[in-house]
Amino acid sequence: MLNVLKSIDWSQPSLWVAIASICFNPLYWNIVARQEYKNKILTKLAGGNRYLACYALGLSIFVLGIVRDHLYQKALADQPTEPILRYTEFKILAAGLFAVGSTLVGTSMWALGVTGTYLGDYCGILMDHKVESFPFNVTDSPMYTGSTLCFLATALWYQSPAGLVLTALVYVVYQVALSYEDPFTGAIYAKRDEERKNKVANAEPSGSSSAVRSRAAAKEL
Numbered sequence: 001m002l003n004v005l006k007s008i009d010w011s012q013p014s015l016w017v018a019i020a021s022i023c024f025n026p027l028y029w030n031i032v033a034r035q036e037y038k039n040k041i042l043t044k045l046a047g048g049n050r051y052l053a054c055y056a057l058g059l060s061i062f063v064l065g066i067v068r069d070h071l072y073q074k075a076l077a078d079q080p081t082e083p084i085l086r087y088t089e090f091k092i093l094a095a096g097l098f099a100v101g102s103t104l105v106g107t108s109m110w111a112l113g114v115t116g117t118y119l120g121d122y123c124g125i126l127m128d129h130k131v132e133s134f135p136f137n138v139t140d141s142p143m144y145t146g147s148t149l150c151f152l153a154t155a156l157w158y159q160s161p162a163g164l165v166l167t168a169l170v171y172v173v174y175q176v177a178l179s180y181e182d183p184f185t186g187a188i189y190a191k192r193d194e195e196r197k198n199k200v201a202n203a204e205p206s207g208s209s210s211a212v213r214s215r216a217a218a219k220e221l
Contacts, residue, residue: 007161009079015162018075021068022169026177029061033122034184043123050123051115058118072151076160085159098153104146107135117143121188144174 009015036042042053084090109117111133115125135142151170155163 004082004161004164007080007082008165009162012075012078014071014075014078015166018068018071018166019169021064021071022166023173025061025064025068026173028064029057029119030177030180032057032060033119036119037122037124037188050125054115054118054120054123054125057123058114061118072163072166073154073158075166076155076158076163079160079162081159082161083159085156090156090159094153094156096153097149097156101146101149101153104135104139104142104149106146108142108146111136121185126189126192141174141178144178148174 032042036053036057040050040053042057043050046052046056111131112127114120115123116127116131121127135146139145148167148171151163151167155167
């Protein structure tokens with residue numbers, strides 16, 4: 001690990017810009033999404049349309065992701081390479097990791113849809129059931145896992161020790177994000193389920209007072 005750190009040119013501004021972008025993105029979508037859930041800021045700006053609010057949030061997250069990936073590749077281009085990573089085996093490993101990572105990301109987006117992928121539940125657009133099919137039967141967070149694998153694949157492909165360190169940072173940042181996102185999202189659905197139970201409990205049962213009155217009237221006749 002120390003050898004890897006010594007191989008990095010810490011004086012390159014592009015490296016620190018990439019670090020800032022990697023840390024900023026999850027921070028951004030968590031703060032904005034929670035504000036939307038609590039205060040409906042995006043929905044209000046969208047004229048009360050929660051779907052439009054979700055699409056706007058999703059677009060901003062998507063664009064920031066593209067920018068982050070570009071800054072990551074720019075940082076790798078400015079960094080020294082590691083000769084041992086030039087072996088064909090590492091190229092094959094990189095290609096395999098990228099294929100697996102892209103599959104996890106793509107299939108999770110397909111399974112969740114746009115609103116499920118881009119925090120629609122924070123906008124009040126909740127899914128009816130928890131998705132448990134592939135790739136969620138492989139990992140609980142296929143989007144984050146797949147993205148991390150793609151970062152690692154890119155680092156290996158470009159023979160970049162800096163890329164390996166940045167990939168480790170991506171993993172840590174995603175784990176921190178999950179530690180906040182999972183409980184909050186769970187609370188959203190728990191609240192929805194509780195409201196459904198209360199609604200059923202408060203609903204007038206069939207054969208209750210109205211039915212009793214009807215039967216009483218029939219007897220009188």
